[in-house]
Amino acid sequence: MRKPSGPPSVLIVDEDLGFVGWLGELFSQAGYRALPALSCRQAISLIKRFKLDVDVLAVNQDLPGVPGMIGMLRRPQRPLKIVVIRDHRGDGIVSIPAHATLERPSAWEPISRPVWLKKVQGALKQAEAKAAG
Amino acid sequence: MSIAPAMGRIEQLLGSRRSDQRVHRRYPIALEVEYKLLRKGRVQRLGSGTTVDVSSGGACFESADALPVDGLVELVMKWPFLLEGVCPLSLVMRGRIVRSEGQRVAVQAKQHEFRTAGVRASRALSADNGGRSMVR
Numbered sequence: 001m002r003k004p005s006g007p008p009s010v011l012i013v014d015e016d017l018g019f020v021g022w023l024g025e026l027f028s029q030a031g032y033r034a035l036p037a038l039s040c041r042q043a044i045s046l047i048k049r050f051k052l053d054v055d056v057l058a059v060n061q062d063l064p065g066v067p068g069m070i071g072m073l074r075r076p077q078r079p080l081k082i083v084v085i086r087d088h089r090g091d092g093i094v095s096i097p098a099h100a101t102l103e104r105p106s107a108w109e110p111i112s113r114p115v116w117l118k119k120v121q122g123a124l125k126q127a128e129a130k131a132a133g
Numbered sequence: 134m135s136i137a138p139a140m141g142r143i144e145q146l147l148g149s150r151r152s153d154q155r156v157h158r159r160y161p162i163a164l165e166v167e168y169k170l171l172r173k174g175r176v177q178r179l180g181s182g183t184t185v186d187v188s189s190g191g192a193c194f195e196s197a198d199a200l201p202v203d204g205l206v207e208l209v210m211k212w213p214f215l216l217e218g219v220c221p222l223s224l225v226m227r228g229r230i231v232r233s234e235g236q237r238v239a240v241q242a243k244q245h246e247f248r249t250a251g252v253r254a255s256r257a258l259s260a261d262n263g264g265r266s267m268v269r
Contacts, residue, residue, distance in 0.1 A: 006218065017224070017245055018188035022160035024212070033214050036222070036247060049249075050217045107158045 008055040009033040011073070013043045014085050015063065019104055023058060023085075026113070026120040032056065040065030047072050056127065058083040061096050070096065081127035099127035157190030164210040164224070166194050171205040182238075184210060191242045192226055200238050204230045208240060212247070221250045 010032045012023050017038060024034035035052065037043035040063050046052055047069070057073055059066055061084045073080050084098040088106045100123040105111050163183050170178040182196030192208060200206070205227070212222040225248050232239035 016158070016189055018158055018160035018162070018186070021162040021164070021187050021224075025162055028213065035214065035216065036212065036224075038247065042247065046216065046249075050220065052217065105158065111160070113161075 007031055007033050009035060009053075010056040010058055010083075011035045011037065011043060011046075011052065011054040012058045013037045013040060013063065013069070014058075014060040014104075015039065016060075016104065019085075022111075022116070023102075023120070026117050027056075027058070029117055030121050030124060032124075039063060040069040043069055044072060054080070056081045056083060056124065058085060058102065059096075060085040060087075061094065061098075062087065066096055079131040081124075081131045083123050083127055099130040100124070157188040159186040159188040159193070161185065162187045164213070166192075166196075166211070167209045168194070168196065168200075169207045169209075170200060171207060182236075185237065187224075189242070189245070191228055191231070191240050193232075193237060193239045195236045196238060197236065199235070200230055200233050202230050202233050206230055206238075206240055216249060223248050223250075 008031070010027045012020050012027070012034055014020050014023075015038055020036045020038065024036055027034040035046065035054070037046060044065070052073075053075070054073060055078070057070065057080060059069070059082065070080070070082065081099045082097060084094050084096060084101045086094070086101055086103050088103050094101060102119060102123050163185070164187070165181070166184050167179070167181045169176045178198070180196050180198050182194045185193040185195055187210070192210070194208065206229070208226045210224040210226070212224060214222070216222055224245060226240065226242050226245040228240045228242040230238055231241045
């Protein structure tokens with residue numbers, strides 16, 4: 001496994017291209033190196049080819065292949081922090097082991113960068129605390 | 134008063150739609166973009182700019198040049214981080230120009246994908262993709 005160096009990294013996996021880009025910018029503002037993928041298959045391809053060693057996985061729990069991808073990213077040395085991306089129309093049930101959640105905004109909801117940066121920072125803080133505990 | 138809650142409710146009521154049919158929300162993202170205006174499979178013009186917003190359904194960008202509505206374009210948006218510090222990652226989008234007002238150009242996407250540059254790609258690269266490899 002590759003040794004961690006530089007800023008911590010987050011792998012963002014979601015089918016919504018705009019949301020992946022949006023989260024990428026926000027995670028990078030929060031001090032993370034953000035890596036994008038539009039499916040678990042694509043993420044697994046990146047993990048294999050580049051031996052990705054990520055600190056945080058932000059993933060849409062409804063995508064096919066999530067458990068297998070999480071299995072590939074887990075390491076004994078450091079806990080993988082998982083932030084689940086939920087759809088705003090969903091039932092609120094988190095179906096995978098998660099340290100924090102982020103809810104995708106509806107198509108009509110206004111979005112503000114400062115508000116969303118706080119959401120992302122809050123999710124990271126919560127994930128850190130939960131993973132440590 | 135904002136209409137967002139009402140629109141959200143309408144969207145919720147329509148929530149049984151398949152996810153690929155949902156409205157593509159646009160996100161304000163500023164990425165460096167290089168475009169190729171294509172005609173009959175050939176590159177007619179090259180240019181660069183910055184994205185204003187991006188969604189699964191398309192992108193809007195600003196460029197110094199005006200571009201023709203209905204033109205086919207390929208956009209290559211530069212992801213700001215290198216994979217494992219060495220390999221550039223780009224978002225490639227192909228589509229049609231649906232609006233062009235002054236320096237602002239809106240593109241409806243026909244397809245999009247992330248691509249890595251060939252620095253460490255283990256897969257054989259075809260000559261016609263500029264040394265890039267698709268991430269599937």
